[in-house]
Amino acid sequence: MRNSVEAPVALQLKPIKRDFNLFVSLHPNAIHAYGVRSHKFEYCDMIELIFLCTKRRSKGQGVLILGTCDTGKTLMFYKLVYGGSKQPFTVTSVSPNTGDYVIPEKSKTLQMIDLPGHERLRLQMLEQKKSSARGIIYVVDSATIQKDIKEAAEFLYNILSDSVILGNSLPVLVACNKQDQHLVKGASFIEKQLQKEINTLRVTRSAALQQIDSSGNNNTFIGKRDKDFEFSDLKPLRVTFTECSALETAEGAQPGLTGVESWLANLI
Numbered sequence: 412m413r414n415s416v417e418a419p420v421a422l423q424l425k426p427i428k429r430d431f432n433l434f435v436s437l438h439p440n441a442i443h444a445y446g447v448r449s450h451k452f453e454y455c456d457m458i459e460l461i462f463l464c465t466k467r468r469s470k471g472q473g474v475l476i477l478g479t480c481d482t483g484k485t486l487m488f489y490k491l492v493y494g495g496s497k498q499p500f501t502v503t504s505v506s507p508n509t510g511d512y513v514i515p516e517k518s519k520t521l522q523m524i525d526l527p528g529h530e531r532l533r534l535q536m537l538e539q540k541k542s543s544a545r546g547i548i549y550v551v552d553s554a555t556i557q558k559d560i561k562e563a564a565e566f567l568y569n570i571l572s573d574s575v576i577l578g579n580s581l582p583v584l585v586a587c588n589k590q591d592q593h594l595v596k597g598a599s600f601i602e603k604q605l606q607k608e609i610n611t612l613r614v615t616r617s618a619a620l621q622q623i624d625s626s627g628n629n630n631t632f633i634g635k636r637d638k639d640f641e642f643s644d645l646k647p648l649r650v651t652f653t654e655c656s657a658l659e660t661a662e663g664a665q666p667g668l669t670g671v672e673s674w675l676a677n678l679i
């Protein structure tokens with residue numbers, strides 16, 4: 412994880428001695444970190460305090476495109492990175508694809524990273540790339556989601572319970588792809604189904620882990636303990652849903668990737 416720290420201008424200050432009350436009034440959030448270890452506030456405390464005040468949440472430029480197999484991640488990647496100029500014939504990915512996406516009208520660039528959906532590779536690849544991420548697009552196939560709900564929910568659960576992703580509050584967009592097909596499920600239906608499945612998963616996963624760790628301490632329970640799981644319970648991590656279609660059809664079918672592009676525009 413990269414932490415960017417602003418230039419410690421206060422290092423140029425002369426060593427000072429101040430009482431604890433002044434320290435508290437300078438930085439109330441740091442009381443917990445310092446406690447009442449010392450009633451004197453020294454030069455080295457000042458340096459630590461400056462660090463605490465200027466430390467920023469790590470933010471990479473990468474946007475991970477994740478999902479199970481054949482949901483349309485690679486096609487989406489090509490559409491975003493190369494626009495309409497390249498409509499590739501995609502095959503099952505075994506390694507990441509990376510390329511730049513320039514946000515229209517902002518002249519800012521995000522690095523799109525399409526990761527393989529194969530179950531043997533996806534967690535390992537996520538592990539390698541997660542710390543450089545600024546956001547995650549989780550792609551589901553809206554035509555087959557009912558049949559594949561367990562696998563789709565399980566991978567999403569792994570993502571949402573990851574300590575780095577939770578710790579960095581990475582925004583997650585669930586892209587309900589292939590909306591150009593007939594009889595597909597809409598975003599709100601998919602959201603409810605995923606919530607239901609994750610609700611079950613978090614109980615079974617926690618129970619399994621409690622058998623291993625009798626202390627009962629594990630970080631895999633996401634959401635609130637006293638109610639059914641809802642994505643909104645993960646705040647400050649934001650999970651949003653959009654309907655999209657990565658495939659360009661002859662009629663230029665809607666919704667295309669409009670929802671994905673407006674979400675990307677708000678990432679920077």
Ligand SMILES: Nc1nc2c(ncn2[C@@H]2O[C@H](COP(=O)(O)OP(=O)(O)OP(=O)(O)O)[C@@H](O)[C@H]2O)c(=O)[nH]1
Pocket residue numbers: 478479480481482483484485486487501502503504505526527528529588589590591592655656657658
């Ligand atoms: N109808 C339709 N087909 C799509 C859409 N997006 C992708 N596809 C098709 O779905 C199939 C799988 O697409 P990929 O982009 O290779 O899927 P992937 O998620 O990268 O698959 P893996 O590499 O196995 O993880 C291809 O035949 C695509 O043409 C879409 O929006 N609509």
